Amino acid sequence: MTEQTDVVVIGAGLAGLVTARELGNRGHSVVVLEARDRLGGRLWTEHRLGRTLELGGNWLHWTQPHVWAEVTRYGLEVSRGPRSEETYWLAGNEVRRGNLDDFMTLIDPGMTRLLEDTMKWLPRPDAPLTVENLAEADQFNLQEMLDKLDLTEDEKNANEAAWVGHFNAPLDQCAYVNALRWTAGASGHWHLMHEASAIFRLKDGNDTLVKAIAADTDAEIHLNAPVTAIRHTGEGATVSYGEGRQIQARKVVITVPQNILHKLDVQPALSEAKLAASREKTASQGVKAWIRVRGPIKPFFAYSAQDKPLSVIRTEFLGEDDAVLVGFGADANRIDVTDKDQVQEAIRVWRDDLEVLEVTGHKWMDDEYAGETWQIQRPGQLTKYHAAQQASEGALHFASSDIANIWAGFFDGAIESGLRAGRNIHAELKAQS
Structure with missing residues (x-):
């Protein structure tokens, strides 16, 4: 029946x-x-490594109107990880060390120039196809737009690492317009975009x-x-x-x-447009790793480069004798986030003083019901497919x-x-x- x-x-x-x-x-x-x-x-929230971990989506923010309305509707409490006291980044293969403000100052000129036309192309992020000639911008990938800025090696490495953390993909496969979309959601302010995408979470999972x-x-x-x-x-x-x-x-x-x-x-x-977008796939093809290390340690942020197995790691939970870090890399084929030895080796890009105790994660690219992490469009996908993807x-x-x-x-x-x-x-x- x-x-x-x-x-x-x-x-x-x-x-x-x-x-x-x-x-x-x-x-x-x-x-x-x-x-x-x-x-x-x-x-996907699970209790692993002695903490409540987000194996999937992690962060939210009050600049995101729909999710914040739900937070208010259900009276959910918001929290954040510890504030970083140290920051590491690479200049070539040389490790630099400072605080988070030092790193943000380093990437500011590149970010500002890269995103200065955000509101020109996306004056209404809630209606992303408002500008008729948006396809002119949508033809470019993020890497070529960064390359046009002629940044110093320090600035280039730092900006690339920051974007890999955001986009979870090789930057030459990511739409430049996707960077504009994120920034437009934060009213054109890249500092706010950075905060909105990477800091606050629900306290109880x-x-x-x-x-x-x-x-x-x-x-x-x-x-x-x-x-x-x-x-x-x-x-x-x-x-x-x-x-x-x-x-x-x-x-x-x-x-x-x-x-x-x-x-x-x-x-x-x-429709063929829906099927074409699906066959082309999103650009996102990276990894998210959860890493428990021996403590005590100071909370830190670390950025490397997009060709490293992990491009970004940060402290998310701090205990008396351990800490739990979260890390991201651009290519799921470069690292197995469930292999402790591979993760230990990846961390040595920045630090050889951290002892990895346990690791965990989910291989989203191999997940038959996902096949991707979070959506990052390829060049041209927004202007070619977006309207058709939404259509009934x-x-x-x-x-x-x-x-x-x-x-x-x-x-x-x-x-x-x-x-x-x-x-x-x-x-x-x-x-x-």
């Missing part, structure tokens, strides 16, 4: 859960199908937001329920999932990441942080897209009724 519902939501990450909440609260019956054995998608949203909906949520096929018409769709089960719905919301969208069995096929197709709607307007790739973008999908579907169902 085929099940029936108003809406099927594919994926129980933030985008899917927000969509389910919005539609359920408007009186529609909703079923959420999640392939994993947990909620959250690329937001980011999954407290996931749990709060899930508890706030009466949607029927199925875990371990991978979708195997979608057959749709203008009037509705049949979704096959799990072990031979089927459900019919008036509307379907697809929230899977860009890199795996083309792998879904959807008939009639999705008959009974099918789409929601994902990957296709958000303002803070794409962040919690905020996932919530924005879920709110949009919920609003649009409710309007369509109401009109049909």
Whole structure:
């Protein structure tokens, strides 16, 4: 017997859960199908290394309007890691040492020049395609724009390392416009962008937001329920999932990441623009490593270069006899974040006085339900695909942080897209009724 519902939501990450909440609260019956054995998608909180760690998305900020509204709605408390007392960076292969202000002063001229046209190209980050000739800027990758600045070796290395930390990818594959989008979200101020993307987190774990949203909906949520096929018409769709089960719905919301969208069995096929973006993949292809080291140590930040296995590490938790660091690298093929010896060797780029005790992480590039870390577009993808990625197709709607307007790739973008999908579907169902 085929099940029936108003809406099927594919994926129980933030985008899917927000969509389910919005539609359920408007009186529609909703079923959420999640392939994993947990909620959250690329937001994944676990207790490891003696701490509450974010294996996926980590940071949020009050300049991100949608996620901050949710923080307020559920009364969640925000905290941050310890303030760095030391900073290390590379000049060639020579390690320099100072404080964080020294490093920020070093990268300021490059950052300022690189991003000086932010508001020219993206005067409205909530409507990123406002400027008609944006494609002129969207043809460039971030590396070539940095190279045009003719920075000193110290400045170039430092700016590249900072951007690898932000983008989790080789910079010659990242869209320059993606750097503009992040900065436009911070009203054109790169210092604020840097803070908004890398400091504040939910005190009791980011999954407290996931749990709060899930508890706030009466949607029927199925875990371990991978979708195997979608057959749709203008009037509705049949979704096959799990072990031979089927459900019919008036509307379907697809929230899977860009890199795996083309792998879904959807008939009639999705638009070519959606499929092309998925096959091209996002630029992000890096790693996130959690590292417990022997203490006591002073909290620190360290930047190396984009060709190193880890380009950025920082202290996130400080104990009396240990500390836990988080690190990022541009290429998942360069380091196994679950191999203690490889991580120890990567840290020696800056310091040979730290003893690695334990490491952990998740290989997101090998994750069959993600295939990416956070969304970073390649040159041309915004102007070629963004509108088509957001567009509904008959009974099918789409929601994902990957296709958000303002803070794409962040919690905020996932919530924005879920709110949009919920609003649009409710309007369509109401009109049909």
